[in-house]
Amino acid sequence: MSELAISGGTPVRTDPFPAWPVSGEEEARVLAEVLASGRWGSSHGEIVRAFEREFADYQQAEHCIAVCNGTLGLTAALKALGVGIGDEVVMPAYTFVGSATAALMIGAVPVFADVDLRTHLLDPRAAEAAVTERTAAIMPVHLAGQPCDMDALLEIANRRGLAVVEDAAQGHGAEWRGRRVGALGDAGMFSFQTSKNMTSGEGGAVVANAPDLADRLYAQANVGRVPGGGWYQHEHVGFNLRITEFQGAILRAQLRRHPEQTRRRDEFWSLLTGMLAGVPGLRVPDIDPRVTAHGRHLFTFRVAGLGDVDRKRRFVRALAAEGVPVSGGYVGLHRNDAIRREIHTITTRLGRPEPAAELPATDELVAEAMWLSPQTLLGTKTDAEDIAAAISKVLDHSMQL
Secondary structure (H helix, E strand, C coil), rough: CCCCCCCCCCCCCCCCCCCCCCCHHHHHHHHHHHHHHHHHHHHCCHHHHHHHHHHHHHHHCCCCEEEHHHHHHHHHHHHHCCCCCEEEEEEECCCCCCHHHHHCCCEEEEEEEEEEEECEEEHHHHHHHHCCCCCEEEEEEHHHHHCCCCCHHHHHHHHHHHHEEEEECCCCCCCECCCCCCCCCCCCEEEECCCCCCCCCCCCCECCCCCCCHHHHHHEEEECCCCCCCCCCCCCCCEEECEEEHHHHHHHHHHHHHHHHHHHHHHHHHHHHHHCCCCCCCCCCCCCCCEEEEECCCCCEEHHHHHHHHHHHHHHHHHHHHHCCEEECCCCCHHHHHHHHHHHHHHHHHHCCCCCCCHHHHHHHHHHEEECCCCHHHHCHHHHHHHHHHHHHHHHHHHHH
């Protein structure tokens, strides 16, 4: 094949991929309606409440509380479930920093468990091995929109008396054995940050089935107020996590777009997976047959044998030079200095040892995994062909990187 673009060759493509986010006349209309109404805050409007009902139905949950972002949504869920100072929360290290930050913000300790290299998701056996007498919750992360093994994780949680808080930031519409993620455990968080498949620029939501938990989540998002209570009736200590009616209006429009966009992402995913099948050195995550709907947020893959993160970075730069928007993915929170310092501070003050974090599968994944930017999945067959050609081209020259 021709010389790599990063070395002066001709790139596979120069055309841009689809723009994100997608908006149109409906978003413009509903924003104008909120503006004209004068009811911009969700505490005095009906738009956010309508979205909460619609999103709860969409995710097959009984209740939904909209929040200002996913990270604090996780924090609110943990706090509403009684997780607090010194409690441990088992989670993968291969996740966004917000998963760990959510626990640390309330004085809890994230305990990192290894992933299953076949799926890139939390390994239930590793999760159970990380449980101690101090564990209060397990946090499965539905990375890229693919549900974790919820059968195994819920069985562990039920047997050990643990809460389950799903980090479904990337899992809008995803299903495990016909049930949508989020309320499979006690509570689940979704993100509406700019890159997500459903977005209002910033924002999030927490879903749950238990009415008493929903009330506590409401209190966490509304400075301790209770549903139907007075404005100055603060019966709990809580955050202020409300979103605006403008965001609620956008999210209702985005929710209506989501099914068709997911259908397009499914088609693109199948096309690209077929084009990459059998490419030497390339590994696409296995999808458990119990996954009945994938969120299709990211197309992830591993390049075997890269050996270290620096060589992977060179691979990512070479692929980007060919015109393909790609990321090297997460670094691994067990090696994040800020997270480790905070864990050290909490455990030291409590007179406890820091949790061990030897995660060989996570380290291997960090060294080999990369992701296509989310908007690529809204592309055409030609776009998929260009991506496959670019990946194959860089793989053919990988020894030069």
